[in-house]
Amino acid sequence: MKGRILVVDDDVGIQECLQIVLETEGYEVFIARDGMQALEMLDATTPDLIILDLMMPRMNGYEFVKTLEQQGRHAHLPIILLTADPHVRKQASQMAVDAYLMKPFELLDLLDTVEKTLP
Numbered sequence: 001m002k003g004r005i006l007v008v009d010d011d012v013g014i015q016e017c018l019q020i021v022l023e024t025e026g027y028e029v030f031i032a033r034d035g036m037q038a039l040e041m042l043d044a045t046t047p048d049l050i051i052l053d054l055m056m057p058r059m060n061g062y063e064f065v066k067t068l069e070q071q072g073r074h075a076h077l078p079i080i081l082l083t084a085d086p087h088v089r090k091q092a093s094q095m096a097v098d099a100y101l102m103k104p105f106e107l108l109d110l111l112d113t114v115e116k117t118l119p
Contacts, residue, residue, distance in 0.1 A: 001026060001027070001028050002025065002026040002027050002118075003027055003028070003048040003049060003118050004027070004028045004029075004030070004045060004046065004047045004048050004049075005022055005027050005028070005029050005030070005047055005048065005049045005050070005051060005114070006029075006030045006031075006032060006038060006041065006042070006045055006047035006049070006050045006051070007019065007022075007029060007030070007031050007032070007051045008032045008033075008034070008035060008037075008038040008050060008051065008052045008053060008056070008061075008064065009031075009033070009051075009052075009053035009056070009082065010033050010034055010053065010056040010057060011053070014053070014082075014103075015031050015033075017107075018051065018110070019031060021107050021110070021111070022111075022114070025111060027114075030045040030047065033056070034056040034057055034058045034059055034060075035052075035056060035058065035059030035060060035061065035063055035064030035067070036058045036059045038050070038052075038059075038064060039059070039064070039067060039068075042073075042074050047077065048077075048078075048118055048119060049077065049078050049079075049080065049114065049117060049118050050077055050078070050079045050080070051079075051080045051082060051110075051114075052064060052065070052079050052080065052081050052082065052097070053082045053083070054081060054082065054083040054085065054088060055083070055084075055085070061081060061083075062091075062095065065079065065095050065096055065097065068096075069096055075096065078098040078099075078117045078118065078119065079096070079097040079098055079099075080097070080098065080099045080100065080101065080110075080113055080114065080117055081095070081097045081099070081100035081101070082100070082101055082103055082105070083100060083101075083102065083103060084102070084103040084104075086102065088100065098117050099113050099116070099117050101113060
């Protein structure tokens, strides 16, 4: 196993696609549908990396990152931000994220970013 990845996205199609691709590459994958569920799963899953959608119901990506920083316990986890918003570049640079990809993204770009971002 290459590492444990928590995918946080409300789009079932993206969840399934990322799970298949990442598991095929040897990663263990956990899925959360929004930031609230992801926070609940963190202690049980102990991921090495989080792939995080920006726009989600209940708790979006911004709120998730802010909460993670405030809690401190998991603030060290690398985060790859996924977004369809072309104006997010400036905001992403101000957030505690390690990388970001614009949707739609190429799966090879995602895998390359995952490998570069994992500790």
